Amino acid sequence: AQTVTQxxxxxxxxxxxxxxxxxxxxxxxxxxxxxxxKQPPSRQMILVIRQEAYKQQNATENRxxxxxxxxxxxxxxxxxxxxxxDTAMYFCAFSNTDKLIFGTGTRLQxxx
Amino acid sequence: xxxxxxxxxxxxxxxxxxLSLECTVEGTSNPNLYWYRQAAGRGLQLLFxxxxxxxxxxxxxxxxxxxxxQDRQFILSSKKLLLSDSGFYLCAWSTxxxxxETQYFGPGTRLLVL
Numbered sequence: 001a002q003t004v005t006q007x008x009x010x011x012x013x014x015x016x017x018x019x020x021x022x023x024x025x026x027x028x029x030x031x032x033x034x035x036x037x038k039q040p041p042s043r044q045m046i047l048v049i050r051q052e053a054y055k056q057q058n059a060t061e062n063r064x065x066x067x068x069x070x071x072x073x074x075x076x077x078x079x080x081x082x083x084x085x086d087t088a089m090y091f092c093a094f095s096n097t098d099k100l101i102f103g104t105g106t107r108l109q110x111x112x
Numbered sequence: 113x114x115x116x117x118x119x120x121x122x123x124x125x126x127x128x129x130x131l132s133l134e135c136t137v138e139g140t141s142n143p144n145l146y147w148y149r150q151a152a153g154r155g156l157q158l159l160f161x162x163x164x165x166x167x168x169x170x171x172x173x174x175x176x177x178x179x180x181x182q183d184r185q186f187i188l189s190s191k192k193l194l195l196s197d198s199g200f201y202l203c204a205w206s207t208x209x210x211x212x213e214t215q216y217f218g219p220g221t222r223l224l225v226l
Contacts, residue, residue: 033213043150043200045217091155095213098144098163098206104155 002027004094006103013082014111020067021077021106023092032096034068034075039089039105048090051075082110114139118203118218125225131176131190133221135203138184143205145186146215147178150200162186198225 003026013019025034036048051059051068058066063083067076079086087110092103115138125131137143147159158171160178168178175194179187186203200222204215 035214037217042219043222044219045156045202045204047214047216050214098213099158099161100156100213100215102156 002029002032002094002096002101004092004101004103006092006106008106009104010107010109012109012111013079015082015084017082018078018080019082019108021079021090021092021108023075023077023103025073025075025092025094027073027094027096029096032094034066035093035095035100036064036066036075036077037091037093037102038086039091040085040087045091049077079108084110084112086110114205114216116203116205116216116218118201118221120221121219122222123224125193125223127195127225128192131188131193131197131223133188133201133203133223135186135188135218136184137205140184140205140207142183143207144215145180146204146206147186147188148202148204150202152199156202160188193225195225198223 005024032053034051038046038048049059049061049064051066058068063080065078089105089107091105093100117136144163146161148156149159150156162168162180165180176190200220202220203218206215
């Protein structure tokens with residue numbers, strides 16, 4: 001069975017700095033998708049970024065980028081120029097079908 | 113563009129009372145629909161998913177049930193609520209075309225059972 005592990009329960013960063021959130025996963029599949037979702041205090045889950053496993057190029061979305069290491073089964077999220085609005089829970093997720101498997105989340109606090 | 117609605121936003125119910133949470137999707141046809149529960153400070157637990165009208169798969173045995181009476185409507189129900197049913201309930205949808213692996217979430221319903 002696939003599993004997703006986020007080993008950092010909490011992280012903090014100063015505004016305008018860069019922070020990296022870690023995620024590892026376990027699967028025997030070759031084709032799959034990885035995601036980062038953000039859950040702000042409103043608790044709505046917002047898709048931040050997605051990565052197809054068959055693509056070697058790391059996905060980027062504005063200030064958000066990933067470091068996808070397929071052999072190491074690692075999928076970290078880098079947030080550049082952190083903003084106060086980035087304060088949220090961040091969940092890493094895996095899918096190779098139409099179901100998502102979530103990690104336990106990392107709580108990120110951005111300080112002014 | 114697609115939008116997903118959930119209501120009510122917040123609900124406080126006594127133990128033993130019934131429950132009905134509703135989720136609707138606009139702007140897409142034949143979506144996959146999902147119900148998740150999130151306990152305070154925890155991750156998401158998939159409860160039910162549906163690939164079509166009347167087609168429901170249950171992931172976790174419990175006193176909850178789900179129904180899909182229309183293509184873009186997904187309902188979560190209970191005949192008798194338990195204290196352990198308290199939590200945050202999220203509905204999500206994905207397309208059945210390419211991209212089915214990407215799910216988009218509604219605003220959620222906060223349920224408190226007293």
